[in-house]
Amino acid sequence: MLLSPLATPIEEIHDRLLEQAGVRLLVKRLDLVHPVISGNKWYKLRYNLLTAREQGFKTLLSFGGAYSNHIHALAGAGHCYGFKTIGVIRGEEHLPLNPTLQFAVDHGMQLEYLNRVDYRLKNSSEITEKLKRKFGEYYLIPEGGGNALAAKGCAEIIDDIDQPFDVIACACGTGGTLAGLIAGLQGKRKALGVAVLKGAGFLRADVANLLQNSIDQQYNNWQINLDYHFGGYAKTTEPLINFIHEFETKHGIPLEQVYTGKLMFALFDLIGKGEFEHGTTVLALHSGGLQGRADLL
Numbered sequence: 249m250l251l252s253p254l255a256t257p258i259e260e261i262h263d264r265l266l267e268q269a270g271v272r273l274l275v276k277r278l279d280l281v282h283p284v285i286s287g288n289k290w291y292k293l294r295y296n297l298l299t300a301r302e303q304g305f306k307t308l309l310s311f312g313g314a315y316s317n318h319i320h321a322l323a324g325a326g327h328c329y330g331f332k333t334i335g336v337i338r339g340e341e342h343l344p345l346n347p348t349l350q351f352a353v354d355h356g357m358q359l360e361y362l363n364r365v366d367y368r369l370k371n372s373s374e375i376t377e378k379l380k381r382k383f384g385e386y387y388l389i390p391e392g393g394g395n396a397l398a399a400k401g402c403a404e405i406i407d408d409i410d411q412p413f414d415v416i417a418c419a420c421g422t423g424g425t426l427a428g429l430i431a432g433l434q435g436k437r438k439a440l441g442v443a444v445l446k447g448a449g450f451l452r453a454d455v456a457n458l459l460q461n462s463i464d465q466q467y468n469n470w471q472i473n474l475d476y477h478f479g480g481y482a483k484t485t486e487p488l489i490n491f492i493h494e495f496e497t498k499h500g501i502p503l504e505q506v507y508t509g510k511l512m513f514a515l516f517d518l519i520g521k522g523e524f525e526h527g528t529t530v531l532a533l534h535s536g537g538l539q540g541r542a543d544l545l
């Protein structure tokens with residue numbers, strides 16, 4: 249199975265705010281890593297796909313909400329690499345399907361809906377047995393794709409960066425990507441996660457657990473900022489939407505409102521407030537997610 253990432257560019261953002269703060273801001277365009285498995289998803293799925301193949305699984309099953317980028321990416325991965333895919337979706341079916349789920353079905357994914365109560369119990373033996381009876385043996389990837397193999401894949405993002413930086417920053421959903429970056433940094437330089445969920449203090453323990461499970465080691469050169477959730481997961485505000493539009497017009501890089509828009513807003517705000525020392529180079533990960541943008545922006 250051929251699973252090498254496309255080379256992705258690093259673009260520098262030029263802006264007065266950055267000049268005034270004496271901070272360089274680079275964007276690693278992981279959104280361009282694969283035509284259908286965009287951004288961090290490619291790195292998160294890589295070792296899961298290889299392991300599933302090695303262990304002889306033909307089917308991949310995972311969970312997500314109706315707008316899940318992970319479900320979108322998993323369907324794309326199944327289509328490209330010859331796996332059957334099952335997406336277990338939270339809530340009831342709504343027709344017509346939204347573009348994320350339509351893409352998934354168009355790429356061969358079978359959708360299974362779980363009501364919200366059952367969905368909360370998705371990792372229980374009762375639900376697992378029910379899914380096994382219905383679908384047979386499958387390789388399980390957790391909701392959001394954030395397991396130890398995902399962190400192992402995301403550690404390789406660091407190897408694919410060919411420019412010096414002091415701080416690498418990413419948006420955090422499950423924290424899997426951040427855990428991978430921390431592993432890849434091996435204690436050098438700094439990693440900053442920007443949580444997109446409200447009240448996501450639990451992420452610090454989740455990231456520490458992922459590090460434990462993937463590399464059996466802890467580091468202290470990382471932080472998670474909890475102040476830029478804009479009301480919660482997939483919630484937006486007018487200032488956020490305006491920022492995204494202005495950023496795209498000025499710098500020619502599209503963002504979306506669930507992850508990368510919040511990350512970039514946070515970085516501009518923190519840089520403007522003098523939170524980074526003069527002379528710092530910050531590298532922001534563009535983790536993709538643009539396919540869900542048209543619906544919501």
Ligand SMILES: Cc1ncc(COP(=O)(O)O)c(C=O)c1O
Pocket residue numbers: 287288317318392394419420421422423424425426507508535536537538
């Ligand atoms: C575009 C995008 N960026 C960032 C993230 C957050 O990644 P993680 O769940 O690894 O924290 C996600 C979620 O999978 C995403 O879809």
